[in-house]
Amino acid sequence: MKGHKIMIQFTINKNAFLSAMRIAKQAIGSKIAIPVLSKLKIQVTSEGIHFTASNGQISIEKLLPANDKDAGMLIDSEGAILLEANFFDSIVAQLPDITFTFEEIENYQVKLSSGKSEITLKGQQPELYPMIQQITAKPSTKIAVGELKELFNETAFAVSTQESRPILTGVNIQLIDHQNLQAVATDSHRLSQRRIKLESFGEDFQVVVPNRAINSFRSVFSNDEDTISVFLNATQILFKNSTINFYSRLVEGNYPDTDRLIPDPSLYSLNLILDVADFLHAMNRAKLLTAGLQGGTVKLSVHDDKLMLTVNTPEVGSSFEELTMLEKSGQDIEISFNPQFLIDALRVLKEPKVKISFISNVRPFTLVPKDDSENFIQLITPVRTN
Amino acid sequence: MKGHKIMIQFTINKNAFLSAMRIAKQAIGSKIAIPVLSKLKIQVTSEGIHFTASNGQISIEKLLPANDKDAGMLIDSEGAILLEANFFDSIVAQLPDITFTFEEIENYQVKLSSGKSEITLKGQQPELYPMIQQITAKPSTKIAVGELKELFNETAFAVSTQESRPILTGVNIQLIDHQNLQAVATDSHRLSQRRIKLESFGEDFQVVVPNRAINSFRSVFSNDEDTISVFLNATQILFKNSTINFYSRLVEGNYPDTDRLIPDPSLYSLNLILDVADFLHAMNRAKLLTAGLQGGTVKLSVHDDKLMLTVNTPEVGSSFEELTMLEKSGQDIEISFNPQFLIDALRVLKEPKVKISFISNVRPFTLVPKDDSENFIQLITPVRTN
Incomplete structure (x- = not known):
């Protein structure tokens, strides 16, 4: 039986091989659930080279097609094998020539030849790799x-x-x-x-x-x-x-x-339009003053035509700044919150202006892009201070 | 007494201030020997702003001169204070305007004003900072x-x-x-x-x-x-x-x-001239095969007109490659060594060719730049293998 085992052999462009392999390899995290999941499965068929990697939660299969124009693939013999993913990657990356030959030899070893360099690596039989459960349904x-x-x-x-x-x-x-x-x-x-x-x-x-x-x-x-x-x-x-x-x-x-958490707009007592970039910079400063403190908060105060942001952290210092309101409608408010939540929320807004709506200083407030309030809404719960 | 204390006040370009401060701040490492060494000393005199930082072993004093053209410094009042170095740096970096005003207020606090933002930080009295021992000798x-x-x-x-x-x-x-x-x-x-x-x-x-x-x-x-x-x-x-x-x-x-460790050239039994880049690449590959193994070695064999590099690590695999000798004079040798030592040695050679000289496979060998053998020599001890 052993003498008849199919042994892989192919020649390929190094960088095309590495690029494809590294797509699959991303499934392998820093924590390896079971030892075999530190390996990469390489399967060579008439279609091309199939790379499979998994962390048990995520599994990635990547095909480098036989006719890929960058790969210049020449398959002499098909088959499958397991190789230690990170080690194999680092070895291939250091090969001297732009192409290399991958040849399976006895006992699940692999010989890589490139330029005047020849490297032999230990592999394992492909049957040791867990099956990836296939999904047969039609696309959703x-x-x-x-x-x-x-x-x-x-x-x-x-x-x-x-x-x-x-x-x-x-x-x-x-x-x-x-x-x-x-x-x-x-x-x-x-x-x-x-x-x-x-x-x-x-x-x-x-x-x-x-x-x-x-x-x-x-x-x-x-x-x-x-x-x-x-x-x-x-x-x-x-x-x-x-x-x-x-x-x-x-x-x-x-x-x-x-x-049920999204408030009814009729409840809002105050609506503000702010510049996203200005607000984000102010929040970044506010965050520094609360840095390292569990539950550090910034206070936003709207009084008449002024919006003020205040942080007071007795251990390190305090900050105070005014922010321009582009529009204001409704009643004044004083409300405190975690500046990191605002930073995260503002960072993902692609529009330059944000509409912020408040119900009261103990109810969650909402952020929507000024000109697309239908499809994107964020809620942030304030912190009650005394 | 307190009422008469000198309180610092100046206005300055933010980036010029940060650049100068960060030169001194490099003395502060991740390990803080005594708490006060996490602080930066800022001393304002008619000369300009003096930044002092230290880790106890290394101390750096940097002067940002009063007439520095990028700093646009306006000193209203001189004095000295200590501030938490990393925290202060991150605060200044986030100030909104391109300039800011630094004002010492009561109880060794500092008020930074920039644009519409005002930040108050706790500082400490400068007398708490250790004296940097001055060197009075004339330059060596x-x-x-x-x-x-x-x-x-x-x-x-x-x-x-x-x-x-x-x-x-x-x-x-x-x-x-x-x-x-x-x-x-x-x-x-x-x-x-x-x-x-x-x-x-x-x-x-x-x-x-x-x-x-x-x-x-x-x-x-x-x-x-x-x-x-x-x-x-x-x-x-x-x-x-x-x-x-x-x-x-x-x-x-x-x-x-x-x-006394540098060998007498008359002892050399073999001199080789090699291409630095080729040799370095080969050593990088060899190192991968010894990776993670304490005392992993590469064997260099010179036989007639061939130079071969071999690594054999039963746990992971083996490698074999030929390297071109540009010149060879002397007797054949087989010698083993830690490839990392060669990588370190070859990396710092700026000339494209290196001369390597061997006495025997148990004596240190030397590397010199081919065309400047007088002023730069490196020794590497081989590893005895059986």
Whole structure:
């Protein structure tokens, strides 16, 4: 039997190989759940080279097609093998020539030849690698990578980092009325909800995607123009384009009903229009004065035509500054909050002006882009001070 | 008394202030020996603003002159105060306007005003800061910053990181015959010795400068064209230009006599000329195969007209490559060594070709630039293998 084992052999451009491999390798984090997951699976077929990597939660399959124009791939013999991912990457990166030959030899070893250099590495039999559970359903919807990244970017920062309520560590993603894709994240102190209208129709769904998968998604799918299909089953989501399958486990459990948290606009007692950049800079200064203090707050006071921001931290000092209000309608207020929440909220606003609406100094206030208040809303809970 | 205390007040360009302050601040490391050394001393005189910072071993005084053209300094009142260095830096960096006013108020507090922002910080009385011991001797010699950096760069990598022999953690610097500046560093496994001829004459000296001071020196003195004076006393060295005093404690003890380690050229049994870049790349590959292994070695074999490099690490794999010899004279050899030592040695060679000379496979071998063998020599001890 052993004598008949298929042994891989191919020659390829080093950089094309590395680029493709590193897309899959992103699934491997710094914490390795089980030893075999520090390995990369390389499978060579007539289609090309398939790279598979996983951390148990996220699995990525990347195909470098046999006809890829940058790869100049010459496959002499197909097969599959496991190699230590980071070590293999560092070795390939140091090969002297622009191409190299990858040749499997006896006992699951691999010989890499490049220029006058020859390196032999220990591998393992591919059967040791866990099966990636496939999703066979038809796609739920299609979406441009850039749109999905934007949706994630505008919400994922608000997820909880506390494992005490695991459901809040993910982003709640829903397809509503076949065409409206909505993402919500909250850590119970602040919330961000974004909705976009898709070009194509799909079947309604609701899933909670872990934040770790969202972070990986951004770097794995680098071409914002690309369109990907979204597939679902009971426990997994799959984002797929022509060469990448990106699987993530879903967060289990029921996401809280966040719609009831969004205030009715009739309740607002004060609406302000502020310049996003000015407000963000002021919050960055305020944050410095609260730095290192659990629960440090900034006080925002609106009196007549003046908006004042005050921080008072007896241990280190105090700050006071005025901020220009572009528009004001409603009653004066004094309200305190964590400046980091405002920094996070303002950073993801692409429009230059923000509308902030207050009910009272003990109720959450909202931020919406001045000229698109329908599709993007953020809530921040104030801190009660005495 | 309190009512008559002098209170600082000045207005200044933010970036000019930050640049000058950050030169002094480099003395403050991540480990704070005594609490007051996390502070920066700011002293305002008719000369300008003096910044002082120290980690107990290294002390830096930087003057931002009153007439500095970028600073646009307006001094209303002189004085001195201590401020928490990193916190103060981050606050100033976030000020909204390009200029700010620094005003000392009651109880050693400082009020910073910039644009519509006003920040009050707690400071401390300047008398709490330790005295920097001054050096009153006349300068020992003068040298261009670029030359001294080069001397440090070519030797300091070889210092010992082991505290068991503290004397080896510094670079041994000697002025010989009033004009030849020599630096030597060794960790007892490898050694680097560099000599340069100064333009000006000085009084002979011998001191051991700690590696930490050498690292700081490189970033504190950024202008390679600048000429600095070197001052010495029994325990300290001072590098000084028109606005910076850079003090370092010396390493105490007698530096070993390293001259006797340099082999007599008549002993060499083999001399090779190699391309530095090719050799360095090969060593980088060899190092990967020994990575993570204490005492991993590469074997260099010269047989007739072939030079071969071999690594065999049973746990992970093996590598084999040929390297072109540009010249060879002498007998064949097989010798093993730590590839990291070669990487460090080759990296600091600016010439494209290196001459390597061997006595036997158990004696240290030497590297010199092919066309400047007089002033720069490195020794590497081989590893005995069986």
